[in-house]
Amino acid sequence: MNFPVIVTVTLREGIADPEGATIERALPALGFTGVTHVRAGKSFRMSIDAPDEASALEKATALAERLLSNPVIENASARLGATTPGGVE
Amino acid sequence: MTRIGVVVFPGSNCEYDAVAAVTALGAEAEFIWHSETAISGFDGVILPGGFAHGDYLRPGALARFSPVMAAVESFARDGGPVLGICNGFQVLTEAGLLPGALQKNRGLTFICEPTTLIVESTKSVLTRGATKGQELVIPINHFSGAYTCDDETYRSLEANDQIALRYKENPNGSRGDIAGVSNVAGNVVGLMPHPERAMSTLLGSADGRVLLQGFLYAPALSR
Numbered sequence: 001m002n003f004p005v006i007v008t009v010t011l012r013e014g015i016a017d018p019e020g021a022t023i024e025r026a027l028p029a030l031g032f033t034g035v036t037h038v039r040a041g042k043s044f045r046m047s048i049d050a051p052d053e054a055s056a057l058e059k060a061t062a063l064a065e066r067l068l069s070n071p072v073i074e075n076a077s078a079r080l081g082a083t084t085p086g087g088v089e
Numbered sequence: 090m091t092r093i094g095v096v097v098f099p100g101s102n103c104e105y106d107a108v109a110a111v112t113a114l115g116a117e118a119e120f121i122w123h124s125e126t127a128i129s130g131f132d133g134v135i136l137p138g139g140f141a142h143g144d145y146l147r148p149g150a151l152a153r154f155s156p157v158m159a160a161v162e163s164f165a166r167d168g169g170p171v172l173g174i175c176n177g178f179q180v181l182t183e184a185g186l187l188p189g190a191l192q193k194n195r196g197l198t199f200i201c202e203p204t205t206l207i208v209e210s211t212k213s214v215l216t217r218g219a220t221k222g223q224e225l226v227i228p229i230n231h232f233s234g235a236y237t238c239d240d241e242t243y244r245s246l247e248a249n250d251q252i253a254l255r256y257k258e259n260p261n262g263s264r265g266d267i268a269g270v271s272n273v274a275g276n277v278v279g280l281m282p283h284p285e286r287a288m289s290t291l292l293g294s295a296d297g298r299v300l301l302q303g304f305l306y307a308p309a310l311s312r
Binding site for chain 1: 146182188194196197235239262
């Protein structure tokens with residue numbers, strides 16, 4: 001079976017995030033006040049062939065730790081998504 | 090004659106500069122294509138600057154899985170001198186051959202300018218020909234050059250004398266002004282600045298020579 005999976009990669013706590021900081025500083029100028037703790041990250045969508053949900057997520061977590069993220073500075077987490085005509089959402 | 094292998098990934102772009110620098114110092118250099126699975130007959134290996142595999146995902150993230158990296162790893166494990174310059178440094182950290190990681194520059198700008206470096210340790214194969222405290226003018230040319238590591242790693246870098254070079258004035262937000270680090274043994278070393286572009290006073294600086302000279306001609310190389 002194919003399972004839709006979304007992997008999110010974010011910088012680990014305590015690792016400087018110049019992108020997130022820049023976005024946060026830009027927001028008030030655009031009228032968006034009260035927005036704090038902005039952290040930039042990456043999101044990957046994929047379809048994984050596996051016997052069940054648990055093994056699909058296990059596979060996603062393994063590939064996220066091995067390739068999609070650098071464990072020295074980043075955390076990765078995998079969750080189930082939904083299959084749509086355009087792919088995975 | 091000292092023979093140096095220069096690894097070429099799809100997207101490397103400083104491999105000819107590296108070869109020119111090595112041959113200017115009287116050694117021999119040869120390209121090693123990234124799909125090679127074995128490297129032999131080399132006294133040292135250089136991973137040059139550029140954008141290996143387009144820097145897709147993260148700089149060095151895909152390059153570390155190029156077939157040649159297993160050979161580089163075993164060369165390094167046997168004590169062979171390995172030097173990563175700029176993108177090559179990023180590849181070595183992604184491969185786990187050097188501690189820490191290189192992040193986007195503070196300020197999110199691509200920086201291309203001469204920097205003044207201070208030799209912090211002469212233990213590494215790159216800095217063994219220099220003297221501690223020596224100042225060297227060497228250019229940087231990168232977007233992701235901010236050296237990052239956790240507290241524990243930083244403490245062990247200092248305790249093991251692994252910080253080879255620091256910036257005199259931090260250009261990119263690197264932790265501890267770090268410009269280059271080595272492994273514990275000192276035979277694997279990486280730096281963001283480009284010593285191969287500082288080979289002639291006519292072109293701005295010849296301070297890269299003392300570094301590359303040390304890399305090419307130290308006793309450990311006559312294995």
